[in-house]
Amino acid sequence: MNFTLFDLKIVEYSFFITAILVIMIGLYGALVKKSLIKVVIGLSIFDSGINLLLISIGYITSGTAPIFSPALVKDMPLTLENIKKLSEGMVDPVPQALVLTAIVIGFGVTAVALSLVIRLYRHHQTLNIDEIKNLKW
Amino acid sequence: MVGSPVLFIAVPLLAAFLIPLLGMVWKESIRILPGLVLLYMLVLAITLLEQVMHTGTIVEILAGWKPPWGINLVFSPFTGILATLMILMGFIIWIYSYRFKNVDFEEAKKYFILFMMLVTGSVGIVLTGDIFNQFVFIEITSISAYALTAFYKHRDSAEASFKYLMVGSLSSMFLLLAIILIYSQLGTLNMADIASKAHLMKPEFKILAVIFFIVGLGIEAEIFPLNGWVPDAYAQAPGPVGAAFAGIVVKAGVYALIRIIFTLFDVSGTHQFLIVIGLTTMIISEMAAIRQDRLKRMLAYSSLGQMGLVLVAFGIGTEEGIFAAMFLLINHAIGKSLLFLSGSYLVYNSADKYISETNGMGKFLPVTSFLFALGALAVVGMPPFSGFWGKFFMMSAAAHANMLLIIALILSVSLIELVYYFRVINRIYFYKKESHITPKKPTVNAVIAMATLGVIILIIGFYPDLISGYLHQASQALLDKGKYIQDVLSTGQLLTH
């Protein structure tokens, strides 16, 4: 688990690169697009990118699921060394758990954002973010 | 032992979900339940705090997983005081908003659910000892805060809420990034564990993590470039919610930031950074505040300035500095909440909430106006009210640390603050009332809530010893990083063996 970015193999690199690309796309959407809907979509994409990044950290190429199934354990005695050896090839479960939470949160935020967009549209009759500037300075 | 820290999170969360259920049975219960819960929590918090002061930090382990792996709650003198303060503020704001939306059941239900969520999230941020858990609590707080900001449909509240949401969700991503970085480097999410292992991290990653943390938490801590949403949200949210933002949410944000900087990493330059960013925040927001023509926006900007001051005080980094920062924090929570609560009655019936619409209210709303003036005097730090002590301790801490230029800068900015508060007081008492405004008398519960805050201001002002003992312990607790690590990790050891 103690690796740095440069120790990774090419497949793992590709995950990172994809994740960063997705983040950039999301940022572009959120910061440049003028439509509120597009802004929300951008934020959502940004969110996904981060989640992907998180997942890719725990990922090990051709790793197994982090479950000590009877088939895996077979008849090895459950000593500390054995457990360590077995878990070498397993994917880290913690990032996945985190991502799960993060996805749920992201969903909640997006839902709130969309409902706000609806209210903004009713109030201002526009979705252009530059025209929604009643509150300033 | 009357209870354990987990109740601070479990009980209000449960209450939040019970409110709609109970509401079906007895409509009044949606108003009473939060109060009962908060009162219970307040009693619990005070007893626990008393205990902690004598016996030392309480670390609670959740679900039986020992600290480096499981989630734990830390009720130390430092976190305990903040939690108690938040619960107290929550309780007072509940008293104030007891009659809120009295006729509209649905609205009231939503309000109280969200409010309980807000309190849960904020208390959770302070108590938790796990960074991802903290992230979750931050999101709980934020989402309920978005919703509360957008509570009124006829104002521009959706706009304010959307801005808050945009900035908030962006920065929560950075928070997540920081957590990823730490996890990828250290493989742990427990704060104490991170703190004990921080030296193992590569320096560049450590700095990167700190930067992402600052951005992620800075949004709740309202530091300068990330605080554009603050005036909008404070001004558009209902009055009690504005008070809750100033009294509860910001405190949680500042706590998280301080915890990261003081306990988690020992990156050099973070203290100076706190001072610089605190000063910037303070100067710019005070300058904006003096030019406001709407009351609540002015209060919001002023709140920003105060929090900047708190950050500077933390940035001094000595025990004295932290003590002063805590004092300022408490004063700000009480004084600014009082201002929001009384201020929203002063401009109750006006559409635009202009400052000029408070003209002459002193005659019609004597108690409210008096309390507003009291709050203003406390916030600007006039002796013998509570704000003075905070300011004085902060100044002397800075002087001990040889930061004379900073003192001068802060004092000159305080002048601005003084001017705009006194302008409002002058208007309230010595101007003719605008004819189109009809003053709204505060309800009894609102008066009780505001008067409680006023009394606290006076008590602390005349007898600061009441809290200074606790605060000294709290600041020592924050500074003593080794003890924190040991407290948390040893609990785990005890459990395993």
Next chain:
Amino acid sequence: MKEILYYTWGAIVSFVVAFSVGITYMGLNRKITARVQNRYGPPWYQNFIDVIKLYSKKTSIHHGVMHHMGPAFIMVTAVVSLLVIPILNGNKFFPNLNFQGDLIFLLYIMVFGPLGMALGAGQTGNPNSAIGVTRGLSQMAGFEIPWVMALVALMIQYKTTSIVDLMNVQVESGRWLMFSSPFAFLAAVMAMLGMFRYAPFDIVGAPQELASGPMSENGGKYLFVMMSAGSVFTFAKLTLYVDIFMGGADNLIILVVKTFTLYLIPMLYGITSPRYRTEQSVRWFWGWPSFFGLLAILQAALF
């Protein structure tokens, strides 16, 4: 008791002398002015006659208490300054109340009377009086500057604020202060022009436009006291100048010669001058006279 009687007797003698000399000077002033202007003019004793005439007038009017007391105020100034200023060297005949620090005391007592009289003039309700008073006060603010500068120069040069000390300095060294401190003398004499209120500084009483200004509502006994006070005060002022600049006098005749010589200065300057407006005169005093005063102070401080 004997002492008090002695002092009182001395005061009365001083007063009589000062009164007769002063009133003669004023008469002479009228005569000389007339001769210079190619008129015949009244006799030199005309002012005696005027005073006696005013005194014998039976009826008189007043406009209130302050007006009634006004002349008494100005008399206080005249008499007390006469008592404080040593009349002759050695103090033989005229016991007086001089003391260390009397120069400052004099500066203040000299405005006490005019202010009191101004109050009386104010109560008359005659706008001319009040206008005259404001002009007089403004002008006073003007000429006091060079006057004080000259006095301060003397004070610091001789480390004393007493007139007697200054006189002793002159007696001992045999040099008059007008020669050893010429700038102070110049400044003081220029200030004196204002003090006497002769032309060009006669806008205070300006008979043509203000009907004598502060005096305008007074008649009979009131004007009598005022005129007497004026003549006593004239003599007192002249004596002061003689004392501090011209070595004092050993006997009355020398004193009269010296004072009359000094008196000729404002008189002749006045005869040959038109009238200044108030602000002009104020500025005039703050110009050259003050410059000389400054030079005097420099001289005193540096040498």
Next chain:
Amino acid sequence: MNMIYILFTLMFGGAILTFLAHKVSGLLRDTLFVLTVLASTVLFYTKIHTGDTVDFSISGLSLQWGINAYGRIFSMIVLGLGVMASFYSVSYMKGKERLGYFYFNFLISLMSMMGILMSHDLVSFFIFWEMMTWSSYFIVIYNGKNVQRSGINYIIFSALGAYAMLMAIVMVYAHTQSLMIPDMMQAFPFFPAAYKIWLPILFLTAFTVKAAMMPLHVWAPDAYADSPMAYTSVFSGALSKMGIYGMIMVFVTMVNYLPDDTWFRETIAWLGAITAIMATLWAIAQDDARKLLAWSSVAQLGYIITGVAVGTPLAMLSALFLSVMHALFKATLFMAVGAIEKQTGTTKFTEVTGLIRKMPWTFISSLLAIIGLAGIPPLGGFVGKWMLYESLINSNHYILVIAIFFASTSAFLYCYKFLFGFFLGQEEKEWEHVKEAPALMVLPMIIMATLLLVFGVFPGIVLKPIDLGMQTLGYSTTAGTFWSMSGLFNEWGNQIMMRPLAYAIGGTFLFFLIILTVKGFKETRYVTTKDISSSGEVPLEHENLTFSEGFYQPFLRAVCPVMKRRMMTYYQGFGQGMEAFFDYLRRVYSGNGQTYAIYVIVFVVILLLFKNSLFG
């Protein structure tokens, strides 16, 4: 319980009770108010002795209250004026609204002034200083006139001073770890050089604001003029003296130890003199009595500041003596204006005339006070001024003495304007109905004016406590030494020379008064002010001949070049510039959510770019 605690409890409790009693009954409120002031005065003078102290601690700061002989000088002013003004205000404020508020702040400001005098540590000093500021501020805006202008000006400058003081206090605290003023005095010679310069400057900023010295005086005229006259007497008489109190301490304990204190002293002394001159000129230009007296207060404080700054024992003596005298005569004058305002409803010279026969007692007390103000013997003002001149000449301040003398001569102009404008001149029909003010208002004025006369003739009464106080400050006793030199008040004002002078003045005056009265007593008659010779014709009853517009026009024309520039305009320009700057700056909060999001990203980028310099 210690008597000092009781004193403060009494005053504070009295303030609160008075405030509450306002709701119950007016009589109870007035009684409580007067009783509080009286009781605390009696308590202070009977039970609290010089040298009494109490120690206590707040939040780990050890504090001390007590009274020394130096504080006692000023306590005479505070409590004496307090008693007078409290009686006066009961009558003056009758029928006005918000009286609970007024009396509360009145008492609080009296209490905080006593607190300042009795604080032996810097924190309580600062606390009381600030309490004094806000309580007086609340009274300044009480009338509701120009609150946003005079009130805010006052609070800005006061806060400027207070913050400067706070800064100095924390510097001292950080350096010596002690808040006691005596500790600070002892430690001062050993402070670092930078501290030695900055501490006096910071402290003096605070004190000169209250004492209204030149660049920081702009709040004073408005604040003095706009607060109710019952309080202005305390405000100008006692509250401003707190600045003098502090200044003297700074000069004695700090400036004396500066390696090169001449420049420091000269600067302050000259600023004081310039204040005196300019304020006098402005006072001459005023048409409103309140404004006139307000500017005159500033001018008088200028003399006192000069005396303090020169700092020789005689100068200090004169400054302290003048402080007491100024308190007396300025309070009397403000009270007189208040009485006139109460009886006529206006304070403008251009509107009221000829009150002398309607309000004789007010006139007599104003007359005495004005004579004292002008420094004419034999009243108190002369003694102070005389000492000031002597000390200036003896300490080789030749030009300064001219400046002071000029200010003091020009002061005659406004002195006369005050008396003439209100009391003399034509007696117009409009003011025929005016009566003398109620006895409760007149009595304090008469008492103070009499005191002024007594202190002028017997200055030793005041000089003795002042001498004790100066010994506390470290001066050797001035008894004898300074008096023999002058001969005017040998041995404690036993008036070796003053007595014959006083007899001479009195005798001459009486003699000629008798002549004037007795001679032709029956043939002398009173005529109205309408019956005057005006180029041969007598003005009619309705014809208004009052001379009050453009009273000193010629003089003002003469001095107009120096009056063109006003400090206020510079401050206003600065304020406007700052506000424009703030307006420009707050545009960073553009109101666009996307901009805020961009700020977040930009912030991250900046932090990343500079991460090495920030967190290296």
